[in-house]
Amino acid sequence: MTETLGEFGRIRRYFAPLAGPGGLGLKDDAALIDCASGRSLVVTVDAMVEGVHYLPEDPPELVAKKLLRVNLSDLAAKGARPLHYLLTTALPKAFGDDWVARFAAGLAEDQRLFDVDLLGGDSVSTSGPAVLSLTALGEVVAGSEIRRSGAREGDRVWVSGTIGDATLGLKVLRGAYSQLDPADRSLLVAHFQLPEPRTGLGPRLVGVAHAMCDVSDGLIADLGHICEASGVAAAVELASLPLSGPASRLAEQEPDLPARLVTAGDDYELLFTAPPAATPAIERLAAELTLPITPIGIVEPGSGVRLLAPDGQPVPIAAPGYRHF
Amino acid sequence: MTETLGEFGRIRRYFAPLAGPGGLGLKDDAALIDCASGRSLVVTVDAMVEGVHYLPEDPPELVAKKLLRVNLSDLAAKGARPLHYLLTTALPKAFGDDWVARFAAGLAEDQRLFDVDLLGGDSVSTSGPAVLSLTALGEVVAGSEIRRSGAREGDRVWVSGTIGDATLGLKVLRGAYSQLDPADRSLLVAHFQLPEPRTGLGPRLVGVAHAMCDVSDGLIADLGHICEASGVAAAVELASLPLSGPASRLAEQEPDLPARLVTAGDDYELLFTAPPAATPAIERLAAELTLPITPIGIVEPGSGVRLLAPDGQPVPIAAPGYRHF
Numbered sequence: 001m002t003e004t005l006g007e008f009g010r011i012r013r014y015f016a017p018l019a020g021p022g023g024l025g026l027k028d029d030a031a032l033i034d035c036a037s038g039r040s041l042v043v044t045v046d047a048m049v050e051g052v053h054y055l056p057e058d059p060p061e062l063v064a065k066k067l068l069r070v071n072l073s074d075l076a077a078k079g080a081r082p083l084h085y086l087l088t089t090a091l092p093k094a095f096g097d098d099w100v101a102r103f104a105a106g107l108a109e110d111q112r113l114f115d116v117d118l119l120g121g122d123s124v125s126t127s128g129p130a131v132l133s134l135t136a137l138g139e140v141v142a143g144s145e146i147r148r149s150g151a152r153e154g155d156r157v158w159v160s161g162t163i164g165d166a167t168l169g170l171k172v173l174r175g176a177y178s179q180l181d182p183a184d185r186s187l188l189v190a191h192f193q194l195p196e197p198r199t200g201l202g203p204r205l206v207g208v209a210h211a212m213c214d215v216s217d218g219l220i221a222d223l224g225h226i227c228e229a230s231g232v233a234a235a236v237e238l239a240s241l242p243l244s245g246p247a248s249r250l251a252e253q254e255p256d257l258p259a260r261l262v263t264a265g266d267d268y269e270l271l272f273t274a275p276p277a278a279t280p281a282i283e284r285l286a287a288e289l290t291l292p293i294t295p296i297g298i299v300e301p302g303s304g305v306r307l308l309a310p311d312g313q314p315v316p317i318a319a320p321g322y323r324h325f
Numbered sequence: 326m327t328e329t330l331g332e333f334g335r336i337r338r339y340f341a342p343l344a345g346p347g348g349l350g351l352k353d354d355a356a357l358i359d360c361a362s363g364r365s366l367v368v369t370v371d372a373m374v375e376g377v378h379y380l381p382e383d384p385p386e387l388v389a390k391k392l393l394r395v396n397l398s399d400l401a402a403k404g405a406r407p408l409h410y411l412l413t414t415a416l417p418k419a420f421g422d423d424w425v426a427r428f429a430a431g432l433a434e435d436q437r438l439f440d441v442d443l444l445g446g447d448s449v450s451t452s453g454p455a456v457l458s459l460t461a462l463g464e465v466v467a468g469s470e471i472r473r474s475g476a477r478e479g480d481r482v483w484v485s486g487t488i489g490d491a492t493l494g495l496k497v498l499r500g501a502y503s504q505l506d507p508a509d510r511s512l513l514v515a516h517f518q519l520p521e522p523r524t525g526l527g528p529r530l531v532g533v534a535h536a537m538c539d540v541s542d543g544l545i546a547d548l549g550h551i552c553e554a555s556g557v558a559a560a561v562e563l564a565s566l567p568l569s570g571p572a573s574r575l576a577e578q579e580p581d582l583p584a585r586l587v588t589a590g591d592d593y594e595l596l597f598t599a600p601p602a603a604t605p606a607i608e609r610l611a612a613e614l615t616l617p618i619t620p621i622g623i624v625e626p627g628s629g630v631r632l633l634a635p636d637g638q639p640v641p642i643a644a645p646g647y648r649h650f
Contacts, residue, residue, distance in 0.1 A: 024473075030368060031367070033367075043356050044445060045445060090415075128451055129451055133447070
């Protein structure tokens with residue numbers, strides 16, 4: 001067994017420095033959040049399992065950042081400003097203090113970047129792979145949150161950034177795409193290991209977007225969630241799908257790649273619908289944030305999501321996004 | 326692989342019925358909590374691992390209830406009224422829908438009992454033992470929370486209920502204490518499998534207790550946390566330790582049992598300090614709630630916790646509570 005500071009020693013040394021004032025120095029049973037009147041708190045939780053959501057050899061700093069960022073992405077998808085988080089780690093006893101130290105260092109960096117602090121947590125041991133769970137809290141002006149259920153017929157469907165890079169990055173880590181040059185491979189891997197939650201964009205879409213979610217299960221699956229919650233259908237034009245440079249180069253060699261990338265998960269881009277009149281505001285936001293925001297389809301009556309080829313013919317959709325069971 | 330409804334099917338079937346209005350039907354990325362002005366939210370998270378915190382053969386209903394209750398206990402320890410919770414389950418793929426159905430049924434029963442609702446969660450799979458993590462939210466009048474750090478020299482130390490039954494119940498489940506009659510054995514097992522969070526008592530101690538926590542790591546360890554946070558010491562009289570009937574009967578056969586029970590965890594009783602003038606109010610509360618609340622020691626200057634025999638001599642303290650690492 002690796003030498004270790006022990007459960008409380010680790011909390012004191014590595015996690016207490018991350019605690020905000022409401023975290024009471026991580027010395028209490030619970031943490032405090034002041035309620036500002038006229039605000040709603042937005043809360044979300046996401047878990048990651050070693051070997052499922054990240055690779056055992058991934059640097060602990062990046063694992064920590066990804067865990068935080070996937071949750072910040074959920075807050076951004078509601079238009080919320082992130083505030084705090086709580087953390088549960090179930091770690092194999094063989095994980096030494098060094099892993100924990102590096103994990104906490106990753107959190108520390110991202111806390112500064114995203115202006116959030118740690119409120120509390122729990123550390124337990126498991127005989128299986130590491131299981132990490134993070135609860136994130138943010139705030140919106142009361143009533144202004146952007147739900148999945150607000151999409152309306154005639155809305156345009158938009159997505160930020162590029163789609164499919166994370167899943168391609170995972171394939172690179174597993175040895176694929178050696179024909180790409182190193183810079184391309186690195187970019188794809190970075191998308192997988194270190195998503196960029198759109199915390200700058202999300203709150204700016206309050207009053208602009210009718211419905212929003214982030215792309216975590218896959219573009220088609222997540223748009224399906226919006227459609228189901230809103231009681232509408234959507235059509236996506238495959239040719240509109242925003243691809244990165246490396247993904248475009250791979251698509252030249254594999255013409256069916258884009259149709260597979262629409263079901264790939266882990267992009268953590270914002271997917272939203274907005275009325276046509278909002279187009280100039282969205283284009284201004286894209287310019288201001290130097291972030292591509294691409295119209296990829298429309299909301300229509302009915303149910304389900306159709307994927308359309310340039311000739312208007314339906315493209316079969318393979319797997320409906322990643323499922324854990 | 327067991328037949329299953331799938332990740333989203335399980336959420337829809339078993340968990341969506343548990344969602345409160347803020348949970349948005351579990352159809353969104355995040356949940357909403359309205360902030361009442363003049364209130365603070367209190368938030369806590371606790372995890373349980375199969376084979377560590379509960380036994381693989383424990384009924385899923387009881388596992389669910391224990392997971393919720395250990396968190397409600399943390400809220401009670403701050404004087405907070407429980408409101409909502411979020412849930413992460415990392416389950417082996419071999420767990421069928423039946424396990425999930427029974428787990429959700431346990432949550433449903435306890436939701437009604439404790440008047441809380443589900444806000445959201447995440448379901449993932451693991452190749453190791455099940456890891457369950459629950460974040461609970463409650464509220465207090467702003468500024469009235471009872472922290473660990475408020476203990477003062479001269480305070481009395483009090484504890485609710487009885488101490489040590491959960492650890493004895495675990496031993497019963499492992500085959501020990503066959504000399505006890507079945508009713509005694511059942512009572513001990515129930516303490517281990519289904520703790521009673523003191524949600525009725527906790528909020529009533531606002532304005533009465535100076536410092537409070539729940540007994541989860543062990544009485545001495547948890548009192549040590551209060552002392553450390555408050556910058557004081559405490560002395561506990563071993564003879565004052567409140568024992569249940571079965572524990573008392575075992576202590577007659579094993580005279581050193583009480584000194585071991587003070588380091589046993591999982592009791593989920595409230596441990597608090599209060600000035601001597603609060604004694605009549607505490608006694609009235611105990612009578613009203615028909616719950617024993619026992620004075621077991623005093624707060625004194627210095628640091629650390631001393632355990633005293635009836636003759637005033639120090640009793641050696643064995644292991645300082647359970648550690649995960």
